[in-house]
Amino acid sequence: MNKVVLITGASSGMGKSTANILKNQGYIVYGAARRMEEMQDLKSQGIHIVPLDLTKDDSIVSCVNTIIDKEGRIDILINNAGYGSYGTVEDVSIAEAKRQFEVNIFGLARITQLILPKMREHKYGRIVNISSMGGKVYLPLGAWYFATKHALEGWSDCLRLEVKPFGIDVVIVEPGGIKTPWGLIAAESLRETSGKGAYATFANSVADTMKKDFTNDRFTDVNVLGKTIAKAATVKNPKIRYVKGYSAKLAITLRKWFGDRIFDKVIMSQYK
Numbered sequence: 216m217n218k219v220v221l222i223t224g225a226s227s228g229m230g231k232s233t234a235n236i237l238k239n240q241g242y243i244v245y246g247a248a249r250r251m252e253e254m255q256d257l258k259s260q261g262i263h264i265v266p267l268d269l270t271k272d273d274s275i276v277s278c279v280n281t282i283i284d285k286e287g288r289i290d291i292l293i294n295n296a297g298y299g300s301y302g303t304v305e306d307v308s309i310a311e312a313k314r315q316f317e318v319n320i321f322g323l324a325r326i327t328q329l330i331l332p333k334m335r336e337h338k339y340g341r342i343v344n345i346s347s348m349g350g351k352v353y354l355p356l357g358a359w360y361f362a363t364k365h366a367l368e369g370w371s372d373c374l375r376l377e378v379k380p381f382g383i384d385v386v387i388v389e390p391g392g393i394k395t396p397w398g399l400i401a402a403e404s405l406r407e408t409s410g411k412g413a414y415a416t417f418a419n420s421v422a423d424t425m426k427k428d429f430t431n432d433r434f435t436d437v438n439v440l441g442k443t444i445a446k447a448a449t450v451k452n453p454k455i456r457y458v459k460g461y462s463a464k465l466a467i468t469l470r471k472w473f474g475d476r477i478f479d480k481v482i483m484s485q486y487k
Contacts, residue, residue: 219243219286220448221278223267223326224296226253228395229345232441233293237448238262245282245289248296269296269322270314279329288333291341291448294323299360299401301425302408303418312359319363324370331378340383343448344371348391348463352470354482356405356414356421375455386447387456390440391463398429420486435460 220237224230225246234257238244246257247267254264265281268274282289300307300315327342334340349357350364368387375385392398402425409418428434443459458464470478 217241217243218290219245219282219288220291220293221245221247221282221289221330222293222295223247223269223323224345225257225262225264226250228397228437229390229393229440229444230293230295231257232438233295233444233448234262235260236438236441236445240445240449242291242449243286247278267296267326269326270317272325275322275326276329279326283333288337289330290334290337290339291343292327292330293343293345293444293448294327295345295444296323297345297363299357299397299404301357301360301401301405301422303356303414304358306409306412306414307359315359316363316366319360320366320370323367327374331383334378334383335381338382340378340381341448341453342374342378342383342385343444344385344387345444346371346387346389348389348458348460348466350387350389351467352478354421355486356409356418357401360401384453386453388440388444388447389456389458389463389467390435391458391460391466392428392431392434393437393440393460394429394434395437398425402426402429417486424486433461 220242222230222234225234226248234244234246245263245265246254247265248254249268251266258264265278267278297319300311344367346367347364349361350368353361371385371387402422405418406422440459443457447453447457
């Protein structure tokens with residue numbers, strides 16, 4: 216029986232790439248996102264599309280019920296949806312900080328809650344949470360984004376222990392620098408939030424660096440991550456974590472073995 220896959224954030228980037236790969240491998244794939252118009256190409260290729268807004272509980276419930284009603288189960292959940300809210304802690308409103316957690320953590324947790332009963336019933340499941348190298352390291356002016364990714368790492372580790380007895384695996388993917396619009400959007404968010412005022416000089420320097428980095432040919436092609444996510448979702452005995460993408464392994468290793476103060480100096484040297 217072909218396994219049923221739900222991928223959130225399938226309207227672009229890694230989510231869209233993964234949807235295409237898994238469809239070509241014979242899986243029954245559902246792509247979910249707010250921007251339905253951006254998933255019409257997936258629909259034309261036989262991938263099912265459903266609307267999903269992770270900030271609205273009724274949307275999350277409707278998404279899951281639509282798939283369960285049609286397929287009777289969801290075997291693989293790929294929690295890919297998310298965004299990066301950049302700006303200084305002083306400048307970012309608490310309302311925006313809460314929205315960042317609502318999308319990157321609480322919405323992700325809610326859709327997982329709704330899917331787990333069917334996975335337990337079938338004694339099989341694979342949950343792939345797309346974190347970031349930012350779940351293990353940090354960069355300036357992205358405090359709320361990095362907080363969500365650090366939280367996702369701990370949340371995923373606890374969930375893995377809870378659901379393992381039911382035949383359910385929890386896998387974390389930690390992308391590094393990827394060629395997607397994500398960084399350019401985050402840079403503009405940073406400039407808009409903190410580009411004037413007390414932090415303006417530093418904020419604009421960081422935004423300029425982000426813009427330069429995310430148009431850099433050294434960054435990893437999105438399809439490389441699509442293949443990594445697809446592997447994490449389908450291999451028989453998955454690793455707990457997959458680290459892939461420009462500078463991810465280097466940055467994580469640097470912090471782990473040389474400590475926070477050295478890591479601080481290395482990171483801040485990039486913005487002089």
